[in-house]
Amino acid sequence: MREALVAAAFQLFLERGYEQTTVDDIVALAGVGRRSFFRYFPSKEDVVFPDHERCLADMTAFLAASEPDAEPVGRVCDAARVVLRMYAENPTFSVQRYRLTKQVPGLRAYELSVVWRYERALAEYLRARFAARREGTLQADVIAAAVVAAHNNALRSWLRSDGRGDASATVDHALGYVQSAFGAAPPRRADEQPDDVVVVVSRRGAPLWRVVQEIETTLGRTTD
Amino acid sequence: MREALVAAAFQLFLERGYEQTTVDDIVALAGVGRRSFFRYFPSKEDVVFPDHERCLADMTAFLAASEPDAEPVGRVCDAARVVLRMYAENPTFSVQRYRLTKQVPGLRAYELSVVWRYERALAEYLRARFAARREGTLQADVIAAAVVAAHNNALRSWLRSDGRGDASATVDHALGYVQSAFGAAPPRRADEQPDDVVVVVSRRGAPLWRVVQEIETTLGRTTD
Structure with missing residues (x-):
């Protein structure tokens, strides 16, 4: 029933446009009553994003199940991958919705409020993990926003390529870019020599970004 | 006239609540007609955020006037400060609006869409500056999101303290936290000795964040 309503809605949105489609049109095509529609979806907008509530719940559960010593930045990156899987499971539907949105x-406004809820879920996890840090809430908010922005940049580029x-x-x-900026270690490559030593000499007055750039070059990891 | 409408609207929002106040109530208190209201504000929501359009225009103009070789991360941080000044100019009004929102x-949904427009303006500037980088759009989107998150974290903490x-x-x-993560140099302090030399020795296999932490400690700059 729920799937039938989503399928009918998208068929009509694509044929007539979103604004021109009413809930009555959707239930008529799906062959059900208006009450059935509103049992599943509070409004017409919600039928466009049928999986977000489940996905938010999945992501929150994933974070709640974290080991206490899990590396926090890596963990929120993995939580973002939970959202990605929802999109990647059904490329055709995801691309249709992207165009509609x-x-x-x-x-678009509805989507912004959904994205905001994902970002808050990531930030809440990080705030708890960073509770002992003096600037834990600042760091949590900034890292959560960066993870969401990186995820969305990649997701949109995949959607623009038609999935x-x-x-x-x-x-x-x-997400690797975010991890390199905020301190999570990339997984060690097989060809790395762990006991090799790197020496960096720098003027004390050198800006931190120059020093980091130097080290990245030496270690063979670039963020650019 | 515009200011009188905003003042009347907020007086009523505080007395009766936002939902219970109509545009008719606002124009009656301000002593003007409905048409005057809609000349300035497309909807009741817009009267809550009367300065954002001007502020967005100011921020966009500020970015457009950037020197071609301005350090880009520092420049978007300065652009965020343009928004801050709008809030800081009128603490009482900003705090009232914060509580209402x-x-x-x-x-809240309206505010998210406004924040999104600020973030896009910052990202567009960075995308242009990073046009030659292979991952310019990714980096631009992530840094813009981080700047907005840092700005909003600080702004909210100031608003919670009643301005x-x-x-x-x-x-x-x-913003200093974002600059330290994404490569802008902090301004040199008077007590720094520019010709002093720092030597860091590290295992090649050490995660980048450990190396950066080590350098930060050595340079006496912490992000924590």
Whole structure:
């Protein structure tokens, strides 16, 4: 029933446009009553994002199940991958919705509020993990926002490619940028020599970003 | 006229609540007609955020006037300070609005869409500056999101303190965290000795964040 309503809604949105489709049109095509629609979806907007509530719950459960000593930045990156999987499970639907959302300002606003809830869930986890830090809430908020922005940048580029290509690899790459900025260690490569030593000499007055750039170059990891 | 409408609207929002106040109530108190209201504000929501359009325009103009070789992360941080000044100019009004926005879900959604527009303006500037980088759009989106999150974390903490305290110093501090993560140099302190040399020795296999932490400690700059 729920799936039938979503399918009917999207068929009509694509044929007639979102604004021109009423809930009555959707239930008529699905062959059910109005009450059935509102049992599943509080409004017409909600049928466009049928999986977000479940996905938010999955992500929150994933974070709650974290080991106490899990590396926190890596953990929120993994939580973002939970969201990605929802999109990647059904590329055709995700691409259709992406196009629809771009066209309808009301849906764009709805999506912003959903994204905000994901970001808050990540930030809450990080705030708890950083509770002992003097600037824990600042760091938590900034890192959560960076993770969401990286995830969305990669997701949108995959959606713009019509869901072709490897969504997972694109997102991994984007999250790697956040991890390099905020201190999570990338997984050790097989060809790394752990006992090798690197010496960096720098003027004390050198700006930190120059020093980091120097080290990145030496270690063979660039963020650019 | 515009200021009188804003003042009347907030007087009624505080007395009766936002939902219970109509545009008719506002124009009656301000002593003007409905058409005058809608000449200035497309909807009741817009009267809650009367300065954002001007502020967005100011911020965009500020970025457009950047020197071509301005350090880009520092520049978007300065652009965020343009927004802060709008809030700090009128602490009482900003605190009232903050409380109202927390209570009314529709206003929260409106605010998210405004914040999104600020974030896009910062990201567009960075995308142009990073056009030659292979991952310029990713980096631009992530840094813009981090700047907005840091700004908002500091702004909210100032608003929660009822607009007491130094908004500017709080935001400077928060933006400093983003600058330290994404490569902008902090301004040189008077007590720094520019010709002093720092030597860091590290295992090649050490995660980058450990190395950076070591350097920060050595240089006497911590992000924590």
